[in-house]
Amino acid sequence: MDRMLYVAMTGAKQTMYAQAVNNHNLANANTHGFRESMAYAYTEPLRGPVYDSRDYVQVANEAIDFSTGAMQTTGRDLDVAIQGDGFLAVQAEDGTEGYTRAGDLHIDGQGIMRLGNGLAVLGDGGPIAIPPAESILIGTDGTITIRPLGGEASGVVAMERLRLVNPPTENLVRGVDGLFRQRDGTNAPADANVRVASGMLETSNVNTVEALTRMMELTRHYETQVKVMSTADNLGKSNNRLLGLS
């Protein structure tokens, strides 16, 4: 009896976690470059001395769906979207290198190129400094070209290149800051084949219809688990009534 109750309880608890993961995806349906996480469950067997009946359930949400999101044209020169596979390297708050697909770039007051959330974007040699420029263009391979302030139309200057990487996605984990990093902690080598498109942003890859369907499914699972719990409770009650000394 107690096993039944506890097994159902882990099911309900883990379903609630899965629902939280799913809600997190839904909440980020409009976050540029966001990659949805998938809540998979796996069994965690616990074998006792008697009948093998306890398979607890655990939610694993490490799995991240790396399929690409839709492209949105913004017309802003400093918005870049990565075409196909690959990531933009940025400097995380702790100074390490992290990877992201969000490409809303900015130039701050000191001329450092940053993401919308303030993290410095990395080039071949660290953070990129852009001198005062009339226009900034980003080529398909990430090369930054500027036209200096007051410069002639022909006087464009090629600057650094964005550090674009393409590590195998199965080696990537998401950190607490939402940036991706390699599982072993090393930095991925730059990849010359990654292509970017400027004037575009990649939306999140969350499929809202799918997420809403999963939400309903999880609710029903949850209800089933609760039902099992209340059944276990009823069984216990019957036991007490039948065997009780009254």
Next chain:
Amino acid sequence: MNQALWIAKTGLDAQQTRMSVVSNNLANVNTTGHKKGRAVFEDLIYQTIRQPGAQVTQDAQLPSGLMLGVGVRTVATEKLFQQGSMVLTDNSLDVAIEGRGFFQILLPDGNLGYTRDGTFQLNSEGEVVMSNGYPLQPGLTVPDEALSIMVGEDGTVGVMLPDNPEPQILGQIQLADFINPAGLQPTGKNLFLETAASGAAQEAVPGTNGVGGLIQGMLETSNVNIAEELVNMIETQRSYEANSKALSTADSMIQFANNNLAR
């Protein structure tokens, strides 16, 4: 409290903010020199419920952990400084900037404000002022008897006086440019203020040093694209609905447990 509820709440918050930004853009679709805004979102921190890569035994690792994202937040409502389209007004005191740069306006507190709104007027003293009465910097005073006013591409302001075939130069309009205009702080009244993020204002004669030239008799309209904003509005509404659905679902799950497990 239940995590799923609070995550859905952050989603609702974010969509609400985005809706405000979209509404503000739409409300200012006819505001001269208005620059549209955009809400930028970021996923909130991830909580480690179960550490991925932890050792299960001495030589086996947990293949996956449980990293629970706790929602979304708005990191910025940034201004987009693309050029708006130009409309011809033929009013001699309407001036548009073609390219980068801002007009400098003297605020009542003595600081400088910056604007792209070139709807200038004269006040009772003949000073060139914005529609709200704040004077242009460096100040220009047009004599009472002036017949016409000319603003050159380089900002030179001249007037024709009676009985004088030669135009008389009053002064020159200077523009200010910023390394990062998106870092300016919008204060309303079509004005922006300098911040640490925008960098210091660099004053320049119109048409030099990368700042744009001036065009008299034209105004720069807002750069809001109605179709784009309406699409954003639809998207925002649908995301809001999805998140509110998530909220009520999480609620009904708890409700179900309460109703069925309670004694």
